[in-house]
Amino acid sequence: MPYLIEMNSVSVSYENVIALQNVSFRVNENDYIGVIGPNGGGKTTLLRVILGLIKPDSGKVSLNRSLINESGIGYLPQLSTGDITYPVSVADVILSGMMIRKKIISRMSSSDRKRAAQVIEELGLTAMAKSSLNELSGGQLQKVFLGRAIIGNPKLLLLDEPGNFVDSNFEIEFYEKLRDLNKRMAILMVSHDIGMISAHVRSFACVNRGLHYHPSSEITNEQLAAYGCPIKLITHGDVPHTVLKTHS
């Protein structure tokens, strides 16, 4: 299986705090990996290293340039990065995903606009294409950012806590969309909510400074205990409830 990204003994620290230590990890074509771990465990840092936003202190990150070419890596950041009161329309935000191919000078061609219209329709955002971001619900916003991430047809899609702002109505639709996308791109999804994503991903990477890869979507208690990964279980019953671990 050809790899998309390969990390070899990567370490990253901020000031004196170690965020990632000696991480070796590989993402292959069409993988669907859930990245879990405690807050502050280095999940977002891992994505930022892959994106090239952070240079590792040591170790090597290699991108398979024959697969990740001009379309780059699709990225859906945590919602907080852009200003939603900024005067920019839904269509323009989605179109900004094409900048990956444009670099500096940046006229959008009619084929770019066509592609944007296609993505907007695919995500069911046609009615609000001209709206400002502050007119949208959390779920709609998340779809806009997903649109921006996939408009360039990347081979790898990175999602940072996509579940955070998606209400339950959108949740099913959102994950179905991701399953569709997974047919043409690998997905690496960060979440602290393992219960929610375990139904969707095919394997897990548990990040808590170090990285431990579990090649199946089932995680055992032993593995969790060993790596300090938090887990919340969701079950179905007559009354909605949360199940906590039995006292030892």
Next chain:
Amino acid sequence: MKGLLGALFASITAGLAGTYIVSRRMVFLSGGITHASFGGIGIGYFAGFNPVLGAAIFGIISALGVEYLSVRHKIREDSAIGILWAFGMAIGIIFIYLTPGYSPNLMSYLFGSILTVTNADIIALGIMSLILISYFSIFYRTILYISYDEVFARTYSPYVNTFKYITTALIALTIVLNIRMAGVILVLSLLTIPPNIAMIFTRVYSRIIIYSIVAGFAGTAAGYVISYFAGIPAGATIIFTLVVIWGLAKLVKKITCA
């Protein structure tokens, strides 16, 4: 005539730069740049070179300094701007005080004087208009997307900081050149009120720029004419007129939407 031409160029530069600073929420930073540049005016007076040149140097250096420090996350940006703001004014006042003789033009730098703008001021503003129009039309989407979501822009472009520095330097220069029109104390409103009038009617970036220029010109020209006939200071009259237009625009919007 000279005044109206000045008003036109002031509106073009302020409309472009203003849309950028208002949508990027850089109004406070711009206030810091403006007041810091007063230090350059003071030194210019004292050392006997063109005060506008001194202001430009001070303005650009302080603007790039704040951008640099905020990119590095080394400072609390608002505190740094607050310090810069007062420091520039202090330097300006000290050097003007130390300059032998009376400085008759000082008031025109503090409050602006569209009636005494020189041909050189007009030409400088005209050139600045051309530079800004070309810069914003060539790099429209790049500027729009970087200022909307810088973190995302960094994932596809290694030039995010370069663009931020260039744009901020151009903004600083725009502010300094407009100081002759509206003065250190009032110039910021020349940049911030027109985009706020525009944003009552549109949320499209390119239209905000155009509406800002139109609203800015209407306010500046009307304020200029009123001040001429009423014999009151032009800078203050212009800002007053712009605020009145802003209020009327709000009212019109409220009535038409009700």
